[in-house]
Amino acid sequence: MLIFMTIPFLVHVIIFRYVPIWGWLMAFQNYWPGKSILQQTWVGLENFRLLFNDPVFYQVLRNTLAMSIIKLVLGTVSSIILALMLNEVRIMWFKKSVQTISYLPHFISWVVAANLVRDALSTDGGIINEVLMRLGIIKQPIMFLGIPALFWWIIGVSHVWKEVGWGAIIYLAAIAAIDPTLYESAMIDGAGRLKQMWYITLPSIRPTISVLLIMNLGWVLSAGFEQQYLLQNGRVIDYARVFTIYELDYGIKMMRYSFATAVGIFRSVVSLILVFSANQLAKRWGQERLV
Amino acid sequence: MKLASGVVHGIKTRGERRLLKRRGFWFLPLLLILVLGGTAFAQQFKEFTVFTGEPLPDYPGSTIVGDIIERETGVKLIREALVGDLETKVGLMIASGDYPDLVVAAHFTSLLKDAGALIPLNDLIEEHAPNIKRLYANHWEMLKQEDGNVYWLPIQAIPYGPDTSRYPSLGFFINKRVLKDNGWPLPRTLDEYFQLIEDYMAKHPTIDGEPTIGYITLFDGWRSFATTNVPQHLMGYPNEGEFVPVMQQGRYVVTEYHTSPTAKRYYQKLNEMYNKGVIDPETFILNYDQYIEKLSSGRVLGTFNQFWQMQEAQNYLLRDNPESIFVPLPIVIDPLVEERQRDIPYVQPTQGMGITINCKDPVGAIKFLDYLIREDTQRLLQWGILGEHYEVDENGLYYRTPEQLELFRDPDWVQNVFGRPYFFNAFPSLRGVDENGNMFFPDTQPHLIYSDSTDSEKEVMDAYGVKSFSDLFNEPIFKKYFPLWTITMPAGSPAHIEETRMKDVLNRYVPELVMSSPDQFEAIWENYVRDIKPLMVEQMKVYQEGIDWRMENW
Numbered sequence: 001m002l003i004f005m006t007i008p009f010l011v012h013v014i015i016f017r018y019v020p021i022w023g024w025l026m027a028f029q030n031y032w033p034g035k036s037i038l039q040q041t042w043v044g045l046e047n048f049r050l051l052f053n054d055p056v057f058y059q060v061l062r063n064t065l066a067m068s069i070i071k072l073v074l075g076t077v078s079s080i081i082l083a084l085m086l087n088e089v090r091i092m093w094f095k096k097s098v099q100t101i102s103y104l105p106h107f108i109s110w111v112v113a114a115n116l117v118r119d120a121l122s123t124d125g126g127i128i129n130e131v132l133m134r135l136g137i138i139k140q141p142i143m144f145l146g147i148p149a150l151f152w153w154i155i156g157v158s159h160v161w162k163e164v165g166w167g168a169i170i171y172l173a174a175i176a177a178i179d180p181t182l183y184e185s186a187m188i189d190g191a192g193r194l195k196q197m198w199y200i201t202l203p204s205i206r207p208t209i210s211v212l213l214i215m216n217l218g219w220v221l222s223a224g225f226e227q228q229y230l231l232q233n234g235r236v237i238d239y240a241r242v243f244t245i246y247e248l249d250y251g252i253k254m255m256r257y258s259f260a261t262a263v264g265i266f267r268s269v270v271s272l273i274l275v276f277s278a279n280q281l282a283k284r285w286g287q288e289r290l291v
Numbered sequence: 292m293k294l295a296s297g298v299v300h301g302i303k304t305r306g307e308r309r310l311l312k313r314r315g316f317w318f319l320p321l322l323l324i325l326v327l328g329g330t331a332f333a334q335q336f337k338e339f340t341v342f343t344g345e346p347l348p349d350y351p352g353s354t355i356v357g358d359i360i361e362r363e364t365g366v367k368l369i370r371e372a373l374v375g376d377l378e379t380k381v382g383l384m385i386a387s388g389d390y391p392d393l394v395v396a397a398h399f400t401s402l403l404k405d406a407g408a409l410i411p412l413n414d415l416i417e418e419h420a421p422n423i424k425r426l427y428a429n430h431w432e433m434l435k436q437e438d439g440n441v442y443w444l445p446i447q448a449i450p451y452g453p454d455t456s457r458y459p460s461l462g463f464f465i466n467k468r469v470l471k472d473n474g475w476p477l478p479r480t481l482d483e484y485f486q487l488i489e490d491y492m493a494k495h496p497t498i499d500g501e502p503t504i505g506y507i508t509l510f511d512g513w514r515s516f517a518t519t520n521v522p523q524h525l526m527g528y529p530n531e532g533e534f535v536p537v538m539q540q541g542r543y544v545v546t547e548y549h550t551s552p553t554a555k556r557y558y559q560k561l562n563e564m565y566n567k568g569v570i571d572p573e574t575f576i577l578n579y580d581q582y583i584e585k586l587s588s589g590r591v592l593g594t595f596n597q598f599w600q601m602q603e604a605q606n607y608l609l610r611d612n613p614e615s616i617f618v619p620l621p622i623v624i625d626p627l628v629e630e631r632q633r634d635i636p637y638v639q640p641t642q643g644m645g646i647t648i649n650c651k652d653p654v655g656a657i658k659f660l661d662y663l664i665r666e667d668t669q670r671l672l673q674w675g676i677l678g679e680h681y682e683v684d685e686n687g688l689y690y691r692t693p694e695q696l697e698l699f700r701d702p703d704w705v706q707n708v709f710g711r712p713y714f715f716n717a718f719p720s721l722r723g724v725d726e727n728g729n730m731f732f733p734d735t736q737p738h739l740i741y742s743d744s745t746d747s748e749k750e751v752m753d754a755y756g757v758k759s760f761s762d763l764f765n766e767p768i769f770k771k772y773f774p775l776w777t778i779t780m781p782a783g784s785p786a787h788i789e790e791t792r793m794k795d796v797l798n799r800y801v802p803e804l805v806m807s808s809p810d811q812f813e814a815i816w817e818n819y820v821r822d823i824k825p826l827m828v829e830q831m832k833v834y835q836e837g838i839d840w841r842m843e844n845w
Contacts, residue, residue, distance in 0.1 A: 033385050033406040056795075118581070123573045124502075145576040146802070233576040234510055234798035235806075249791060252382035255402060255782040 027261040047262035056246065063152075064242045067228070068220040070156035076213065078160045079167030080205075084197055086168065087175050099172075103165025110162075114230035117158050121145050145231065151239040155227060174208040175201055210282050218275045221267040243267055336367040337655055340391035342384075343717035344399075347372040354710025356672055366659045370713070376512065384408075390647035392656055395446065395717040400642040401779050404442045409645040410653060411440035419654055420661035426450045426721060433640035433845055443645035444660065445638045446716065449723040453636040454735035457744065458605075459761045460634055461530060461597040462619030467751060468498070469592055470618060475754040477620070477763075481525060481560050484622050488592045489569055498590040498615070505569030506593040507585060508561070509600065510802070511578045517596045519797045522554035525624040529634040529767065530597065532776025533793070534831060536838050543772065543842065545834045547827050549797070550820045553624045558804040562812050565805050575802040589615030606702045613747035621764045633767040634774070636722060641777040644719055660719055669721045672711055673731055675699075680709075681733070688738060689729045696743055699733070771845055778837035786829035793826040 022037075027047055029040040051057055082102065089095040105113065120127050123141035132138045144150055182200050191199065225244035232240035241249075243263060251260025350357070350370055361367060371391060373380060381399040384390060385406040396403055403409050416423050427434070427448050434441045463484055469491045470476065478484045485506070492505045509517035520530065526548060528535050536543035548554060564570045571577075577585070585591055586604035589612040594601065598619065608616045621630045646656050662668060674681045674689055680698070681689050691699065698704055706712050721731045730736045733743070741749070741758040748760075757763055780787040800819040807815055 033388070033408075115578075115580070118576075118578065122581075124571070124585075141572075143573055143576065146573065146806070233578075233802075234515060235575050235802040237795065237798050248379055248382075250788070252386060253378045254787050254791065255382060255385065255406070257386060 024261060024265055026258050027265050029258055031258040031261075033255070033257070043258070047259050048266075050259060051262055051266065054250075056241070056250070059238060060241050060243055060246045063239055064221055064223045066152050067155050067242060068223040070152055071159045071223065072213075072216055072220070074156045074160050075163055075167055076209070076216075078164045080171055080209065082164055083168040083171035083175060084201060086172060087201065088193060088197075099165060099168075101165070103169065105162040106166035108162070110226035110230055113158070113162055114227065117154070117231060118145065121154070145233060146235045148236045148239045151232075151236045154231065155224075158231070159224075159227065170212070171205055171208065174205040178204045214275060214278045214282060217278045218271045220274055221271050335365065336361070337365055337652065337659075338367050338369055339393055339650070339652075339656055339659065340369045340371070341393040342371045342380075342391045342395065343373070344377050344380075344395045344397040345373050345717055347712060348706075350713055351707050351710070354708060354713065355675070357710040357713060359671060360663075360668070360714060364659055364662050366655070378513070390649045392647060392650035392652075393644055393660075394647055395642075395644045397642050398777075398779065400443055400645065402782055403645065403647075404436065405782055408647050409442040410648055410650070411442060412444070412646065412657065413441055415646075415653055415657040416441070420657050422661045422665050423657070423719070426664055426666075430638045430640060433638065443643035444664075444719045445640055445643040446718065447636075447638060447720055447722045448664070449636060449638060450721060451726060452724045454723045454730050454732065455737075455740075455759065455761050456732075456735050457740050457748075457759050457761065458598045458602075459619050459621075459632065459764050460599075461524065461595075461632060462764070463595050463622040464593060464601065464617035464619050466589075466592045467616050467618055467747065468495075468614060470751065470754075471614075475751075477755065479621075479623065479626055481557065481622055481624055484593070484620065485560060485564055485569065489564070489567065491592060492569060501588065501590050504571045504585065504591045506564060507571045507574045507577070507582065507591055508594060509577070509579065509582050509596060510575045511582065514579055514600065515794075515798065515801075517600055519549070519801060521595055522548045522551060522557050522624075524595075524632050525557055525622070525628070526551070526553050527623055527628045527630045527632065529632050529774070530776065531774050533790075534775060534827075534834055536770075536772065536775055536834075543770075543838050545775070545831050545838060547831065549793075549823055549827075555816060556624055558801070558816070559812060561805045562807065562809060566809055570805070575806065586617075587611075603702070606700075609745055609747065610700060610702075613745060616747055616751075618751050619760050619763065630765050631768050633761060633764045635767045635769055637773055639777055641779060644717065663714065664719045664721065666721065666725060669731055670725070672714055672720070674733055675709065687727060687729075689733070689736060690739055691733065691743065700745070772838050772841040775834055775838065778834055780830065780833055784829075784833075786833045789826050789829045793823060793830070796823045796826060 025037055026040075028042060028044060029037075030043050030046075031037075031040050086095055086099060089098070108116075121129075121144040123129055123143050126141070128144070129138070129141035133141065144154060178201065182204075183196055186196050186200055221243060223242045223244075225242070228240050228242050229245055232245075247260045247263045251257065251263060347370075349372075350368075377397060378399055381396045381402055384394075385402065385408065388408075390403075390408050394400075394403060394408075423444065427444065427450075429450060430445065430448060431441070434443075434445070436442060463481075465478075465484070465487070469487050472491060472494075473487060476483075476487065478487055488505045492503050496503055509515070520532070523531060523535050526535070533549070534545050534547055537546045538544075561570060565572075571585070571591075583601070583604045586594065586601055587607040589608060594617070598605075601617070605617055621632055623630050644660065646653050650656055675695075677683070680695055681691050682695075683689055699709075723731060725731050733739065736743075741752060744752065752758060752760070755763060780790050796819070800815065800822070804812065804815055804819065
């Protein structure tokens with residue numbers, strides 16, 4: 001019976017995840033809209049040759065990896081810390097309000113959020129510069145969004161601001177499932193709050209952490225789109241362009257759909273390799289894994 | 292367990308269920324009547340979906356002109372306005388094949404035609420659209436594509452002759468305060484222009500309690516041409532685009548200006564001003580909304596732009612802060628340069644509104660457009676209702692009373708109550724002189740350009756002895772091909788890729804050229820020239836072919 005219940009989901013996965021792979025054929029053609037996919041001209045690996053010969057490609061690869069890893073590490077660590085801290089809060093109304101406030105930004109679209117970030121970082125009365133100047137840490141306002149080297153970190157930190165509360169929910173759920181008797185016996189053995197966290201809470205949610213990490217590795221070559229697209233500017237373009245923006249600027253906007261598909265295939269293949277190797281590593285270290 | 296008990300509580304008792312059933316029994320027919328009635332009512336209107344390639348808030352539902360148009364045509368438009376980047380939107384539209392009935396894609400309209408999304412309009416117009424045929428007759432040959440078909444109607448037709456506007460289409464704008472404070476000087480060169488701004492800034496470090504901003508330049512995404520196109524204007528040209536055709540031995544030769552000595556002097560001047568703190572430090576990271584917001588605050592002293600890109604700010608200033616309005620100046624790099632920055636109003640034959648293959652009723656659509664383009668409809672859109680929004684004097688010339696003028700000066704009223712923007716800009720419209728000697732645009736009515744100006748505008752015009760801001764500039768020169776920028780690169784071609792790469796180089800180097808310390812400028816300039824030079828060859832070939840073709844065929 002349970003098998004039957006999975007059928008709708010299987011159908012969903014096949015229709016929306018496997019059937020579109022048919023479109024990968026485009027990458028080996030010079031696709032032009034208005035003709036059926038079998039009437040297109042075939043060009044072999046030409047699109048991939050163009051891709052790997054493009055100096056911009058390597059820049060894009062670097063940016064995507066850097067921002068993904070920053071987001072992954074900062075995002076995971078901050079969510080876990082927030083979850084641990086929330087778990088220790090005993091005053092319910094305080095815990096609830098912190099939780100609500102911290103996951104509220106998750107529901108704002110990046111279009112709005114990017115403008116909030118821009119305003120906060122502005123040199124012309126932006127709150128961050130104002131605070132830093134009042135505290136006497138800096139004398140002149142800093143043009144945060146205009147410093148290429150800072151761009152990756154602005155992306156990372158604004159990601160944390162937006163997603164930390166949301167990310168913490170899943171860890172809070174995992175923590176809630178821990179057997180309370182473990183804490184009781186630890187308390188009897190004289191473990192304080194910090195010791196309990198370190199020896200009971202963290203090890204108990206380790207499987208959750210490792211599964212989530214493996215799953216997120218699959219998104220390493222995505223790194224988001226709206227966030228970079230809306231926060232970038234000409235000054236930092238060398239550090240801001242990620243794969244999704246590259247596909248747009250050099251693919252879809254020019255009607256080079258085949259080229260955009262080739263980039264997509266490259267991303268998919270690399271992501272698959274990453275997920276499987278992470279899975280293997282987890283297996284070797286005796287951790288929870290996906291497959 | 293909690294979940295399960297909740298479900299148990301949710302089950303109704305038998306009595307409750309019966310009640311529910313009975314209530315449902317009465318409710319259903321009522322619902323049916325409502326739905327049927329609703330559709331029957333809606334069926335009185337034909338509906339067309341339309342994508343307008345410009346950002347516009349949702350239609351308010353009812354506006355003065357919108358209601359009249361709906362009543363007279365029986366057509367309701369379901370609108371989609373632009374959110375974000377137009378080029379992206381068009382690319383996605385083509386990739387998905389999901390076209391609205393009517394589409395306007397500005398500079399990217401030809402991509403839609405290349406993708407086979409637009410239907411030819413020749414026969415439709417011949418049979419069903421006498422007004423379109425009559426009013427576009429002057430431009431008909433220009434609109435034909437290589438296959439001899441017409442696929443779109445340019446958003447403006449000039450059937451009876453051009454007009455001149457109160458404002459030129461572009462210029463170095465300067466805050467009125469600066470001119471007034473200095474006894475109305477008329478700077479001619481970039482150096483003089485910045486000297487005025489610098490001096491005023493030193494004298495008035497704050498305006499209305501906020502720090503004064505000397506100069507800002509727009510650099511957001513595709514709008515960055517407001518910064519990078521400037522060298523051609525400093526050389527005296529109107530807006531041609533990325534290259535300028537220069538007359539050499541009787542032929543227009545496409546020439547680049549991005550690495551010209553003028554460009555170097557321009558960026559060097561910006562660099563000097565940036566390091567002196569005259570230019571807003573964050574000018575290169577502002578997006579368009581922030582740019583307009585700063586201009587509207589009245590504390591910016593100067594900016595270069597095409598007027599339509601800063602008109603919104605000017606409208607707000609005229610209403611709320613008339614002492615800080617912007618005055619356009621014809622600035623060139625050197626007093627020896629002959630200034631011809633104004634252009635003659637022209638039809639953009641490479642873009643406009645088309646009917647797509649998804650449209651179920653092309654005849655209805657073309658009839659709707661035919662209705663829109665009629666002189667009477669255009670007058671309604673631009674002037675309004677006779678006796679209510681405008682009057683006619685004894686010579687048959689239109690004018691507005693001060694109260695009527697006041698209404699039309701409020702951009703919010705024009706948009707949300709009157710409703711003009713919802714049938715203008717993206718839709719086919721008429722401009723220039725009309726059939727009885729009035730202008731289609733009230734703003735360009737010659738005897739009103741001056742008299743309908745605000746007091747603040749009049750003060751500036753009086754000071755310079757002109758009757759419109761355009762008069763501060765020289766007369767434009769007629770060029771048959773004009774302008775170069777309406778020639779588009781074939782999609783995905785090497786020239787197209789080159790164009791994107793060139794814009795990348797501009798995007799990267801221009802902020803660096805301006806924001807670096809002055810002693811690094813030479814080195815950065817050399818790198819910039821090295822990187823951008825090779826990215827122009829293919830484009831120039833395409834442009835040259837286009838110009839030659841136009842000179843021969845138009």
